[in-house]
Amino acid sequence: MRAQILSYSEQRNFRLGLLFAFGGTALFALKSIFIKLAYAQGVDTVTLLTLRMLVAAPFYLAVFLWLLYKTKVTRPAKQDFLAIIVLGAMSYYASSYFDMQGLNYISAQLERLMLYTYPLMTAVLGWFLFKEVITPRILLALVLTYSGVLLLYAFEAKLGGNHVGLGVVLVTLSALIFAVYLVYSKRVLNRVDSRLFTSIAMLSATTWVFIHFLLTHPLSALSVNSSAWFYALLLGLFSTVLPSFMLTEAVARIGAARASIMGTAGPIITIVLAVIFLDEPFGWAHLVGMLLVIIGVSFLNKK
Template sequence: MTSSVPATDAHAANTRRVGLALAATGAVLFSAKAILAKFQYRHGIDALDVLALRMLLSLPLFVALGVRESLRPGHARITRRDFGRILVLGVLGYYLSSLFDFWGLEYVPVSLERLILFLNPTFVLLIGVFAFKRKVARREWVALAVSYAGVAFVFVENLRVQGDHVLFGSALVLLAALSYALYLSMSGQLISRIGSLRLVALAMCVSTAATLLHYVIARDPTRLLHLSPEVYGLAAINAVFCTFLPVTFTMGAVARLGAGTAAQLSVLGPVSLVFLGAWLLGEAITPIQLIGTAVVLGGVLLLTRPGANSVPVAPPR
């Protein structure tokens, strides 16, 4: 009887370590899509082209993942209500969020885009307050204020240096952060029913369908067949290393840690991109950017506490 307690504790600790590793790796890989998008824009394509190529090239991977997960024994049957929620999650998580993000990147540097996406954990927290009646400690409200103050600090500097287009681009990226926070918050309970990998595979198929419908309505789809080899190469890297792998890693982390903790680990992505943007794209790193990044990072880290999940998530099977 007593020997089972340490074994249970060891299993829980190992589950948490795996979840933290998945969340951290997923955050860095997912953030790198901004660098690839900037490189693709140099070849004369726009946000919708980038998104359509990304979804098309990653679709076979997610279909294969979905088939594999559906054949696993023990999964609950997907109900009509589940399908409805999957449709909503697919539109929010990887269609709207990605579209707003890539569109915003046409107007703002990757350093500011990542800093705005720093706010994702604060959105998850607020969604937990208003939608799931979660109680919030005083230090968490302080953390929210600190985070938003840091973003405002850097935003004003970019607005002064780069012009009014930064305002529009920042608003788009903010919508991307809100869409993804909604996705994370709403996915927690569904993950416990149908499994994290099966959910993400289905959601990505929905996102791909929404993206292609948008593309067909907006322009001639044959345009995607006449792009440069460099664009296709960058799109393939985006699809595998900045979409398929980080998406599956993130959902695995949510299943093990909960939506709140997984979102908090996303801070590693923006930190890495501040320096990757300077190295690969030649974007300047100013003292104000570094101060603002440090302020926002400090605010988000204040939100980290054991069991601070905005959405109740059952233990992984």
């Protein structure tokens, strides 16, 4: 009887893990859609990023204080604390800024596929920085993935979109910064609770975002219309706070490998939503490009 109870408990835990992984992936896939819709309201990148953090930061501050004063979580050492501050500024400030800035120039579909290539960048950085092995499987994944990205880029450039190349460079830089963040954060996460790590990193990024805003904008720039605030609220809550904790919980329940497999649905969800809500075109170039990228990254996920 006990074995059956344990089995049922494990199955329930596994199903919850899958649910958290898919839910977090789906919510994060909405990010590009909310950003594009907010831009249509006349909001610029820095203002929208600031509004996003204004919405998200109180939640991370609450989790940070709860973990420190209401639980027995181990406080990070001074060296780890400083490392998390730097990593948070890299990922949730610098990477987010370049990504959102790039969305001014390219479609949500191309942006999402380019961001999806960060595991390959992480593998290359591991080889470059720590002499990790680049296998033939990784090389094949690189060829397939970036062939898909180049195909979609060529399609958008052919349509005559202004500054498509600039958008590609900005989003590539965003993905590269995020890959560096992942490479170094793995070493810190071995010593620090993941929820505490995420909260400190987000609060660090919030500080840098506010500094950037105050240096480039008057406070009156935050007085945007109600539609822009609505999209900023959706972006901060449903595409930042909730998916960050849902994906962390998913990894804890089912492991990083299974959680990453569920992440394959992310580009598909974004592309479908971009066609429906942003009226972006979808043709053979998009279909083939999407399949090449997903297949390429899946090669990397296979053991």
